[in-house]
Amino acid sequence: MVKFIGRMNEDIGDIVLARAPKNTKYTSPTIQKEILHIIANRVRGKIREEVGDAKFCILVDEAKDSANKEEMSIILRFVDHLGVLRERFFEIVHVPNTSAATLKEKISTILSRYNLHNSNMRGQGYDGASNMSGSWNGLQALFLKECPYAYYIHCFAHRLQLTLVGASTKETSVYLFFSKLLAIVNLIGCSPKWHTELHSAQAIKIANMVTLGERDTGRGINQIGNLHRSGSTRRSSHFGSICSLIDMYGAIISVLESIVE
Known part of the structure; x- marks a missing residue:
């Protein structure tokens, strides 16, 4: 990507990669991850602006990655100011376990970080696993205690499977x-x-x-x-x-x- 941008712009091409100072090449894994983290935050910020004051739903699933770590993905579903239904991939986060309490804590932390309040939640979409769909201690039940309008829908893709x-x-x-x-x-x-x-x-x-x-x-x-x-x-x-x-x-x-x- 750096090489491509350098080709497109001579001013940039003169100061990147081989022509860059040895301490500011921006190609080390640490720096690349930091740049990706900055870009990801900018994207999430744009999604937050898109949500605005609208009510929203969350779609959540978890799976193990190639390193055998449990990862949870969060998708926001909402109607924007033009009245168009949107679904936006918002975050993927590592979770130490898949208990309902742990998942709720992680989701709430991420939502509150971007000023998205649980009280504005109007729907939850998960699979049918007991930790997600349990009527008493499942993830959907924990969110319903905070917001009685956050209705749970068993994921239709999982139901079809x-x-x-x-x-x-x-x-x-x-x-x-x-x-x-x-x-x-x-x-x-x-x-x-x-x-x-x-x-x-x-x-x-x-x-x-x-x-x-x-x-x-x-x-x-x-x-x-x-x-x-x-x-x-x-x-x-x-x-x-x-x-x-x-x-x-x-x-x-x-x-x-x-x-x-």
Whole structure:
């Protein structure tokens, strides 16, 4: 980005990157994160201006990132001064746990930081997990105690996913396939010994295929992956689980035969 801007403007191009003073190149990870943080705050400030004095709803979900940390995303839904319905991604924040009290504290802190009061909340959209939808101690119940107009709606995307999963269990062949797939993932994943054996068998298979020219080489192409467990609320996770099974099929068979012996 710096290189591109330098090309577009000679005045900038003369003072950035190789031509910049050694202590002000602005390319270190620390400085880049600081710049991104400043930009993010500016964006959130603009969204706050867009909300104005309007009532708003929140859409919240949490998931683990690649570092196995729990992250919570917050989206604001509101009607702007032109009467147009808007949805704006507002914040993603790390949470130490997914208890309702912790999530509420984090959400309230972020909203209050931008002068968005819980009393102006008119809706909550979450999945159906007990920590979110619980009638007594769930996140939606905690916000309802502060604002009785913040009605909770079970996320329709999650409801559709649960419906698809429920419907698929009525098709015997589909149900048996995914049941066996889950059993294989659990069986191999429960033992560090079998997990290591799976990786070793997969490494040998990849090396043989590369030698025979049956597999392309390149950065990140032949990394040894893991079997993925499917989740009932994310249909795409079933596809990912099948793909990992296909890619590691030979290694899986080798490990299963070893277990049988």
